[in-house]
Amino acid sequence: MSATLNAEAIDRYRFPAADCSRIPYGMYRDPDIYALEQERIFRGPIWNFLALEDEIPNPGDFRLVEVGDTPVIVDRARDGSLHAMVNRCSHRGSIVQRATHGNAKTHVCCYHQWSFDLTGNLVGVPFQKGVKGVGGLPADFDKSCHALRKLRVESLNGAIFGTFSDDTPPLREYLGPVFTHQVERLFNRKLRILGYQRQRIFGNWKLYTDNLRDPNHGGLLHMFQITFGIARLNATGGAKLDADGKHNLSWAAQGGRAGNAEDPGKDYGDTGRGDMNIKLRDPSLLRYHKEFPDDLTLAVTSLFANAALQQIGNTLAVRQIRTRSADEFEIVSTFFGYEDDDEAMQRHRLRKANLAGPAGLVSMEDGEAVELVHRAIVRDGQDHSVVEFGGRGPVRDQENLISDVPMRGFWMYYCKLMGIPTGETAS
Incomplete structure (x- = not known):
């Protein structure tokens, strides 16, 4: 979203009271405000609830969720660690995992069969070197540069949260003592x-x-x-x-x-x-x-x-x-x-x-x-x-x-x- 459109969307409405005791109706209906929310709220410095650990108890278990309108895979890797990544192939942008939940060894995009491990790293590209020396990707193509976008993940008593931001404080600090409790x-x-x-x-x-x-x-x-x-x-x-x-x-x-x-x-x-x-x-x-x-x-x-x-x-x-x-x-x-x-x-x-x-x-x-x-x-x-x-x-x-x-x-x-x-x- 351009800086100009950001400014225009914000300038359209006025909160006349600093205590927000008056809320302009346009804040609920404006599609530009909605787009800005995806950037500054859901992909901003907050912790989003993702899933419960008891929904993915075993290595390989996964669930599909959404952060705002961004599709996300939440899974448990082979070592038991929790991971969350954007469910969008780094090749052409297709949805990778289509089952709403299940158990998988890898997440494979049906479009061109690019496969990603349970931490989101790209591990397989069919015909990466072409056929008989013809076609394929450039020789310097590096799979490690094409992982799924990863979220930071923290879990509190089995409730899994994720954030897109490196600036988000630790989960307990973000929640504060009352809400951690x-x-x-x-x-x-x-x-x-x-x-x-x-x-x-x-x-x-x-x-x-x-x-x-x-x-x-x-x-x-x-x-x-x-x-x-x-x-x-x-x-x-x-x-x-x-x-x-x-x-x-x-x-x-x-x-x-x-x-x-x-x-x-x-x-x-x-x-x-x-x-x-x-x-x-x-x-x-x-x-x-x-x-x-x-x-x-x-x-x-x-x-x-x-x-x-x-x-x-x-x-x-x-x-x-x-x-x-x-x-x-x-x-x-x-x-x-x-x-x-x-x-x-x-x-x-x-x-x-x-x-x-x-x-x-x-x-x-x-x-x-x-x-x-x-x-x-x-x-x-x-x-x-x-x-x-x-x-x-x-x-x-x-x-x-x-x-x-x-x-x-x-x-x-x-x-x-x-x-x-x-x-x-x-x-």
């Missing part, structure tokens, strides 16, 4: 992978990261969650952020505030959100079996910029955001439990998996909400969303669920990486 909390022992869900949403990927950092919507949009008390805005909960505001943990816990305990619907009296006294014929779907040393029953840990770690009761998953364009993205969710789960707990986790995903009883509304916003802001890109729940000014931890502050933290860090100036904080 959240990764260690969730991936505290050997996992059992239960399955996957994929969802394509016709909207901008940042509308979804906004949604993840907006605990305010969870107790208003999601009727199942409100009706059956999984997470109501009058209950105990809040949000934690790292020092930059880029990562966020939205949480709710057992005990503590309960709003109006005698009449749980009273606090929702002016919302028109329905009958709080409906009961499930089989309430076991809502049962939470305590399995962590804390009291969190709902914890969504959003890691800048492409992942969310999900605990909704006993359903556990990692959601990875894969961008397609300014107008489309995909969410790939990896559901898991622990290897030492008994059969009853495994069945319970699988049942509760119905709470999340594209048809989830809790979260099916999220994709629709993103698309509703994306369609409505197709024009008037200089107009702004109002992000002021929780107040204006500095970004800090929140002790309640009625807050937009985590969303502002994301945008402040986003503007820093993108080189987008922000105005003076509104009064």
Whole structure:
């Protein structure tokens, strides 16, 4: 992307408040902004979640993922080491590995059969010397100069992250103590992978990261969650952020505030959100079996910029955001439990998996909400969303669920990486 186009894209929109309490709609719709994000965010100085070690447990195991819209192979080499490389042949640019997962000795491009080892090095070129001294590559062709582009890789408790940048700080430093703890909390022992869900949403990927950092919507949009008390805005909960505001943990816990305990619907009296006294014929779907040393029953840990770690009761998953364009993205969710789960707990986790995903009883509304916003802001890109729940000014931890502050933290860090100036904080 040319420097001129960079400047033009950035200059099109104005953040009038330094605290990002006003977000210009054009930031979600502009294809030039999207292209710049691929360069400065996903290929920039951040750690992108790639996969789980328990998805590639054996030498030769691999999975295909995406960093932004860049196709990437994640694999385990013969010596057990982890590697990630761009899934694009250094010959003509074709996709090399086409199977979504599997076990391989090498990755071979079907177009001209160039082969790469599990670390991404070029190891085989058919007819490199031609036939009978005719054709082939120049005599000084050096395979070592034509490896697949490699990412730096680090793993924390079996969660694999990758970065394109040599300047990205070590993973623990990038996450900070709160979010290092959240990764260690969730991936505290050997996992059992239960399955996957994929969802394509016709909207901008940042509308979804906004949604993840907006605990305010969870107790208003999601009727199942409100009706059956999984997470109501009058209950105990809040949000934690790292020092930059880029990562966020939205949480709710057992005990503590309960709003109006005698009449749980009273606090929702002016919302028109329905009958709080409906009961499930089989309430076991809502049962939470305590399995962590804390009291969190709902914890969504959003890691800048492409992942969310999900605990909704006993359903556990990692959601990875894969961008397609300014107008489309995909969410790939990896559901898991622990290897030492008994059969009853495994069945319970699988049942509760119905709470999340594209048809989830809790979260099916999220994709629709993103698309509703994306369609409505197709024009008037200089107009702004109002992000002021929780107040204006500095970004800090929140002790309640009625807050937009985590969303502002994301945008402040986003503007820093993108080189987008922000105005003076509104009064």
